[in-house]
Amino acid sequence: MKIALISDAWHPQVNGVVTTLIELVKELRKLDHYVEIIHPGLFSTRPCPGYPGIDLAIRPKKNLSQFLKKLKPEAIHIATEGPLGWAARSLCLQSGWSFTSAFHTKFPEIFNASAKVPVSWGYALLRRFHQPSASVMVPTQSVLSGLQRRGFQNLKPWTHGVDIDLFRYHDQPILFPTLGALPRPVALFVGRISYEKNIEAFLEMDFPGSKVVCGVGPMEKQLRQRFPAAYWLGILPRSELVTLYASADVFVFPSKSDTFGLVLLEAMATGTPVACYPVDGPLEVIGKSGGGVMSHDLNDAVLKALQISRQEARARAEAFSWGTAAKSFTDYLVPIRQ
Incomplete structure (x- = not known):
């Protein structure tokens, strides 16, 4: 399957959403899916206010439309609710394309903590964003239940995983060279x-x-x-x-x-x-x-x-697998033309 994955979060950002998408794409490619990541680095950007190190695309809709027309994806997944996410949502609605989306971050709580924006306003905006989505993928059942209570629809449980080969097991704490022998614990x-x-x-x-x-x-x-x-x-x-x-x-x-x-x-x-x-x-x-x-x-x-x-x-x-997460992800995808 040819998948367009559209995300405002990607390299060189360092956060859980980026890690999730990197691992997801690796697993999807193992399953012989073609994945094109459309991210802010492909557009003109500006720093996100209050968050140095996070750049957002500026007016990306026209160039995003060209990317999608050239790619001709079979499925579109909108991973984030930033400028790229909103532009992708608008293009899908204008073109009559079906798409899926994901709820990764509690932005209403973040904006409330940083700028005192009422939480209810933030969720009203996100509810509007995700309303046309065929599947809104949510990482935990408790978050899913909370979104249901706030009126979100088409929610799908989509847990994540960990690379247990990369994060190797040690039966005793080891020394981290940069810090040396710190007082324990x-x-x-x-x-x-x-x-x-x-x-x-x-x-x-x-x-x-x-x-x-x-x-x-x-x-x-x-x-x-x-x-x-x-x-x-x-x-x-x-x-x-x-x-x-x-x-x-x-x-x-x-x-x-x-x-x-x-x-x-x-x-x-x-x-x-x-x-x-x-x-x-x-x-x-x-x-x-x-x-x-x-x-x-x-x-x-x-x-x-x-x-x-x-x-x-x-x-x-060990109970969490990226392979399982990727399988669930593809099960929730929908053809852009149904």
């Missing part, structure tokens, strides 16, 4: 240092060991100044990230707004147990099967997660 956060990640809950914990932060974002400078005792690493290539995950005693995921949390799977795949709040992403990733601890008291979750075996964490990660 080591608690690790990996993600964008931005409003919606609730990273202050991690940094403010009363923790007996070392706190390590890997990532960049609009709150980085401010938080570095407030919490100089933490170890700040910036962005690391995935080859080094594997070692970093494996060097931690516990991975802490303080976000309450993520729809999934790929970093949870990546940490557990290396054997590092996770601690998080009992919210949408962790409820699906950890569930009742172990590998981590969920609690409304994050500090308590961290201390209990330290008691979980690394083997248990790895076993939970």
Whole structure:
């Protein structure tokens, strides 16, 4: 099948959506599908306000139309609700093409946290965006149920996976060369240092060991100044990230707004147990099967997660497969002309 995958999130951005799409495309190509990624790098761009490192396409509709006419895809999937996503939606409606879409990010909560935009306004806009979609792919059942309550339709459960060969298992925490021998235990956060990640809950914990932060974002400078005792690493290539995950005693995921949390799977795949709040992403990733601890008291979750075996964490990660995710994805696709 020839698939046009349209996304406002792609290289050189570093986030869970980009990782998800990269892994999805790899699996789709293994299944002999032809996938063309249409991303901001193909257009004139400008930085996203408040989010350095994320560039958005400027008025992409005309060039996007030319791309699609040349490609002649059999299926169109709109992965994000940014300028490219809206342009693709408009072109599909004008041309009478069917398409699918995905709900990856809780933008209403992000805009509420960063600019105090009412959450209900954000969901009204996203509901309008996804209303014509033949299938709206959602990463967890709890997020799907929440969207149903807000009036979204055509929702499909679409979980994600982890590359268990890349994120190798270690039965004991290993040394991360850049940091050397830190005081144990080591608690690790990996993600964008931005409003919606609730990273202050991690940094403010009363923790007996070392706190390590890997990532960049609009709150980085401010938080570095407030919490100089933490170890700040910036962005690391995935080859080094594997070692970093494996060097931690516990991975802490303080976000309450993520729809999934790929970093949870990546940490557990290396054997590092996770601690998080009992919210949408962790409820699906950890569930009742172990590998981590969920609690409304994050500090308590961290201390209990330290008691979980690394083997248990790895076993939970092995339950998630990119191959399964790619199969579900293709099942939900629709021909552009039905």
